[in-house]
Amino acid sequence: MKIGIVGSGFVGSTAAYAMIMRGVGREIVLVDKNEARASAEAYDLLHAVPFSNPLRVRHGGYADLAESRLVILSAGVSQRPGETRMDLLKRNAVVFRDVIPKVFESDPKAILVVATNPLDVMTHVAADIAARFGVSKERIIGTGTMLDTARFRTLLGGYLGVDAQHVHAYVVGEHGDTEVLTWSLISVSGMPLQDFCRRQGIVLNEQLQQEIDQQVRKAAYHIIEGKGATYYGIGGALAKLADVILHDQRSILTVSSRTDVVAGVSDVSVSVPCLIGGEGIITLIPLPLNDQEQAGLEKSARAVREAIDEVIS
DSSP: OEEEEEOOSHHHHHHHHHHHHHTOOSEEEEEOSSHHHHHHHHHHHHTTGGGSOOOEEEEOOGGGGTTEEEEEEOOOOOOOTTOOHHHHHHHHHHHHHHHHHHHHHHOTTOEEEEOOSSHHHHHHHHHHHHHTTTOOGGGEEEOTTHHHHHHHHHHHHHHHTSOGGGEEOOEEBOSSTTOEEOGGGOEETTEEHHHHHHHHTOOOOHHHHHHHHHHHHTHHHHHHHHHSOOOHHHHHHHHHHHHHHHTTOOEEEEEEEEEEEETTEEEEEEEEEEEEETTEEEEEOOOOOOHHHHHHHHHHHHHHHHHHHHHOO
């Protein structure tokens, strides 16, 4: 099973490393405008194989993506000094309009996984371009709030003294400042969060919730300030998503996808829990949010839709 990665910078190469460590797929192909970088990353990654799982790792061109089950798109440009977010969006849209046709010309059956920020708008742009090649929106998946959800569960699990895998909590909406942490729906061991806390004698008041909320919401800023970029968490998320698709695991993940209506906002790409299998997104799973969370999701979806309107004309 072949996986293609277009863009071999920090995110793309770290995703490849995570897949090697997990044993996801049988072959990984790195494609990059900077061929020397792709070659070097592939060569370095190949040397990790004897210590992990037997995968083939190489670099190549778009033609080498043929027969990939999925292609991860982590290509994009960096923000210039003084450049606005919208200018960055428009420049990355130009990159996508060049790259995505080449991907589907080489591999018309691939599932495209988007990891380029601003994630939700770029997922929508990707779906718009892919539709011209007859690719359904269910085959265009943005990593969305997978990472935000993981951050939320990790912080909660640490505070509660519970393995994060047994904390069921979701972050929905934009992968960004307007995201919504769904506190009303959290459960631990099948028990509502507040019931679990009372049973265990744990205090989780509104102040602590706000502190956790801010740590989740501002996590990327903290990491970027300290080391310039985030890549381990998203690399792990990409490896998990690839595993789910390759093995048709039918997992529920908070990914971004082009959706007819979210919280009353038409034709927008934001994250909600989705059932995912070997052919991509099977169905979206609406959450029974409280009024405050529903209003937050609407605000988040409207913010993304406004950005989409400026990029896609």
